[in-house]
Amino acid sequence: MKRIKTVCPYCGCGCSYFLSVNDGKIAGVSPNKNHIISRGKLCIKGWQSAEFIDRPDRLTTPLIREGEGFREAGWDEALSLIADELSYCREKFGPDSIGIFSSAKCSNEENYLLQKFARAVIYTNNVDHCARLCHASTVAGLARAFGSGAMTNSIPDIAESDIIFIIGSNPGENHPLVASRIIQAVRERGAGIILADPRGIDLMPFVNVHMAQRPGTDVALINAMMHVILEEGLEDREFINSRTEGIEALEEKLKEYTPERAEPVTGVPADDIRKSARLYAGAGNACIIYAMGITQHSTGTDNVLSLANLAMLCGHIGKPGTGVNPLRGQNNVQGACDMGALPDVFPGYQKVDDPGTRKKFEEAWGRRLPETPGMTVIEMMNGVLTNDIRGMYFMGENPAVSDPDISHVIEALKALEFLAVQDIFLSETARFANVVLPAASYAEKMGTFTNTDRRVQVFYPAVEPPGEAKADWKIICEISSRMGYAMKYNSPAEIMEEIASLTPSYGGMSYDRLGPDGLQWPCTGREHPGTPILHTTKFTHGRGKFHAIDYLPPAEEPDEEYPFSLTTGRILFQFHTGTMTRRTPILEREYPEPYVEINPQDAEKLGVRNGWKVGVETRRGRIELNAAFKPEIKQGTIFIPFHFSEAAANRLTNPALDPVAGIPEYKACAAKVVRL
């Protein structure tokens, strides 16, 4: 028996544990008592994270489409075919006819190589990944307000908070080891929790004030809280004066946002807004924790900016137990963003349209690089149907379940001239591919993941990949070489050296320095100890910027025909499109079927009983699934987990986009529920 240190492949907490290996086979999971995040604890997904690795239906050989099905092929044939098809698209339709989806499940090194491949080999900035669908608005919003689009504080220091404001996040289910810190703060410091969520969360017993706002009314709610803070003189003037700019416009804007005016918009009693504002502003240390409930709106960037406003107004930032803390949903979605798997930036958020930056990368990579930002995930999919995109390459993404309005996505996938997918299973998306490449899972390769608190950690190979499967970074190197651009790396550590040389915030990262707890960026040099808390004495871009934000309603509001507000999300036991969790028997046994949460009073009006099958319909599609009564969910709101392709919530969701970040509005659309 051997124990191989790894980093969990599920959420962004970044828990470390050991994979147990016996005779070259995965024997189980063993907690790591010596790790700063997990502390010898794990959530149920972590405990079960060994189960999918050796499933018999792992992809073990390249597949090439033949009629309606696939035939097995050798690597050489499959890679040459991809290189030929991509070259053909590039020559015939131009480099921007190719779209590339990188992956928040793959390592930093792999994301780095894939965006390099897009830019240096294909000559396009059309590279993006699922961060577009989760925290694009965080990256955009926090960068504007603070100069850095990431969690300001660290997971451990949540335990030092006196008031924790949770908005649009359900840490008990989606970030369990963050929930552990919240419970610790409650137990050890008597910390209070303010919750803004239309559905209620796993930590309800510890919530002091619950504001059940209508989906998509967050700006109105946060503005009203800030109105109260200013009205009652609870703001931190010293902080505002010395650290920020732009307060005047915000103050002017907030005058009209009284709690009484916010009440009919948000559905939250004015008194609760006042109470929450006082609790947050009056706390010694107060932190804000948020996730998709804030970001996945057509006003996602506005929502994020509003939270930044709130934190700066009260000076609750730059100290332990404070900050604006987006919880990132995928194990390496922070890293994939950091590595520039985004259409407008190189690694380290260096702009592609900045000539100086471009020159630096052109010199390093020895190729001319495209100047204008490329298309987002959503734009690329739309681009297929307008013939702007002809060929696509997906590394481990599954848009046929994860993207909004998937009928439209499937139409696009079918229309593509060429699609290559590399993945560990034949995903719903891979079924549409011309070539499918078998990739190694996290347990079969080495690399680094960057978790939600900007912690870069090494994970190690525990077992050999099944069959002929290969690490994603090796696959990228081979295709690149076949397209005339040699990528020669002996190990991920070598790739990290190149990353560090080009990415200031990763400048001091190298495998020999990434010890038991990794290092948190920015880490700018060999001697730099990493940065647990951002913005301690000044913001990344100098002064923090307030933004005066107006409330805008969701793109689609309930009406007579579609009277419910539909919101979607994750549950504890399943993960995203279910590729891994639905192949894990103990997890699948918890929630094996799709369901829609509905308030029992709403259900009664429809004549529906708990567990009955109902139809849920929006302007984009219809699905059938079981009704699950949930007394905590706000009346008029329904919730559907998006893991189940047999009743995919994303057949219903609205692809309306945030104008800044291009993130779709998964969290609010108009729906109707019909009794069958």
Added chain:
Amino acid sequence: MKIIPENKLADLINKWRSDARHVIGPKNVHGDIVFETLEKDEQPCLDFLNTALPPKEFLFPMRETILNFVPKEDEWTPFTNLNEGNIVLFGIRACDVTGINLFLDQLFLSDPPDPYYGARRKSAAIVVLACEEPDEYCFCPSCNSGPALATGFDLQLIHIGDEYLVQIGSPAGERLLNGLQLETPSMDQVGLKNYVIDECRKKCRKVELEGVEEIIKDLWEDEIWKEVSNYCIRCGGCNFVCPTCYCFDMNDRVVSSGHSQRMRTWDSCLLRGFTRMAGGVISRDDKFTRLRQRFYHKLLFWKEKWGGPHACTGCGRCSRVCPGFIDFGEVVEKIKSRAGHADT
């Protein structure tokens, strides 16, 4: 009783290895102590607070394939080689050995015996390393399961100064020392042994379990289960790390057409699906009913069924592993504070 100098332990381990035994021992891996195979010339780390997982996984693996079969036909073949060879579980703690001797053996070796567990158990030699230092969660003395054992081991090592006192607990233990010239300890060394164990015992936390089974009987409807379960985030960790937990799940998977496998994996009664029945009924759907089940099982049901002690060895792992900081000792105190106040 024998005495072995610290610097001779390596010889002992090498000897076992040359006897074609597979030696499992505590090792430092990335700063944490875990049980691993000790390869040639690899030395165990003998100064450690107990591991995150108990060594039960070497007898009852976290996941194993137990059967290969052809679906729809009445054909099956056992997959596991039931003759895996001899292993030595070296340096495991008294609490964990108690878990094996009194609980896992009882469950898996009772009629009908489990062949997989039985084969591994028979081939395993147990070498206990008595504890010198507890952490804040350890309470083995309250469960009569440590820091050292009176019986139930093949060998037991107790650290005294630069040497280890070796107690021989079985003929198999005797054989483990065959061919080694070891001295007999002096009276002073035996005295030192008792002192080391007593000192450790004194430092351990006290969790008084006696009589708790009588009190808990009246608390089925008590509010404490809801109160405590508020802190449960449904990870199942308390089950997985428990030296006395033995529940498992079975599931079949198709390897290829004509070849399926039956897997057995550790299960957890804190999970909702644990009581999922055909038709979708879940008898313990509310979280507090599952937490209640765990405490009733540990403190009452096991004792009712099998007699003997409560199903706890005082290892403290469930408290350490809980993301919600539910502490076994605290819950026991809560239960005891309800004596005579039952709602029923």
